[in-house]
Amino acid sequence: RPTAAPRAEPGQQELLRKAGSPEEAIRAGAAPNGSAQQLPQTIIIGVRKGGTRALLEMLSLHPDVAAAENEVHFFDWEEHYRQGLGWYRSQMPFSYPHQLTVEKTPAYFTSPKVPERVHAMNPAIRLLLILRDPSERVLSDYTQVLYNHVQKRKPYPSIEEFLVRDGRLNVDYKALNRSLYHLHLRNWLRRFPLRRIHIVDGDRLIRDPFPEIQKVERFLKLSPQINASNFYFNKTKGFYCLRDGGRDRCLHESKGRAHPQVDPKLLSKLHEYFHEPNKKFFELVGRTFDWH
Numbered sequence: 001r002p003t004a005a006p007r008a009e010p011g012q013q014e015l016l017r018k019a020g021s022p023e024e025a026i027r028a029g030a031a032p033n034g035s036a037q038q039l040p041q042t043i044i045i046g047v048r049k050g051g052t053r054a055l056l057e058m059l060s061l062h063p064d065v066a067a068a069e070n071e072v073h074f075f076d077w078e079e080h081y082r083q084g085l086g087w088y089r090s091q092m093p094f095s096y097p098h099q100l101t102v103e104k105t106p107a108y109f110t111s112p113k114v115p116e117r118v119h120a121m122n123p124a125i126r127l128l129l130i131l132r133d134p135s136e137r138v139l140s141d142y143t144q145v146l147y148n149h150v151q152k153r154k155p156y157p158s159i160e161e162f163l164v165r166d167g168r169l170n171v172d173y174k175a176l177n178r179s180l181y182h183l184h185l186r187n188w189l190r191r192f193p194l195r196r197i198h199i200v201d202g203d204r205l206i207r208d209p210f211p212e213i214q215k216v217e218r219f220l221k222l223s224p225q226i227n228a229s230n231f232y233f234n235k236t237k238g239f240y241c242l243r244d245g246g247r248d249r250c251l252h253e254s255k256g257r258a259h260p261q262v263d264p265k266l267l268s269k270l271h272e273y274f275h276e277p278n279k280k281f282f283e284l285v286g287r288t289f290d291w292h
């Protein structure tokens with residue numbers, strides 16, 4: 001008996017039909033100058049706080065890349081997914097046929113139903129996943145939510161209050177789960193072979209972005225057009241910024257915030273907690289990362 005193809009979710013086939021084939025969808029969004037809105041041929045799937053914006057902006061330096069400005073949340077938000085691929089395409093920038101369209105929605109990586117949905121759209125899609133030291137990612141995640149509260153002038157507990165319960169590490173803190181990369185990647189590997197998923201080292205992208213971006217160019221089979229001179233270190237920002245046709249720009253001030261000081265003992269508990277999951281992740285991808 002031939003093995004059955006993975007079953008689409010109920011209603012999914014109908015949604016895909018509603019949008020027509022990707023080719024039809026592409027033609028439908030055509031503009032008179034020959035540009036059109038295309039479904040993405042590559043997606044930055046996460047991880048939240050991994051450096052997804054930096055990766056998208058850096059990749060956009062390439063003339064053959066057209067990036068969606070906002071996070072689209074098509075595959076993870078029902079109210080969007082319900083509207084079908086035609087809606088998804090309508091969220092994409094206009095681009096020329098030789099260009100690659102890319103979008104980034106960091107929440108895709110940790111959302112269990114997303115891999116199947118992406119696969120149903122395009123099983124040959126190339127995925128980009130940017131990861132960062134799991135403990136550092138937790139601090140960044142906390143800092144993001146803290147600032148959301150501060151902006152709304154709402155109080156927010158200290159990081160210790162999230163990380164500690166009854167004198168032990170509180171493993172129920174959601175931000176910890178998002179850093180269990182092996183669990184989430186397993187969901188993706190049920191639908192996509194590892195060679196379709198390029199993992200960007202987010203810590204290296206911070207320290208020295210150019211080599212990481214060159215690897216992405218190669219993975220996407222783009223001609224090598226991004227140069228070392230497209231990046232310069234901005235001492236005030238403390239991060240690399242971009243130089244594009246004489247125009248200099250750094251990422252928004254919400255990128256590269258100071259993280260809270262955490263008691264060293266608690267920090268080592270956090271590092272210890274991730275030790276085994278990290279090992280599992282390294283085995284899964286056949287590669288190691290310089291994480292705590």
Ligand SMILES: Nc1ncnc2c1ncn2[C@@H]1O[C@H](COP(=O)(O)OS(=O)(=O)O)[C@@H](OP(=O)(O)O)[C@H]1O
Pocket residue numbers: 047048049050051052053054106139140141143144205206239240241251254255256257258
């Ligand atoms: N060049 C450059 N400039 C500024 N920031 C940089 C850069 N490269 C990577 N990063 C890191 O990106 C982190 C934010 O990640 P994301 O964009 O994925 O966050 S989000 O999930 O979309 O909110 C952000 O996390 P925080 O440092 O915690 O703010 C940065 O460390």
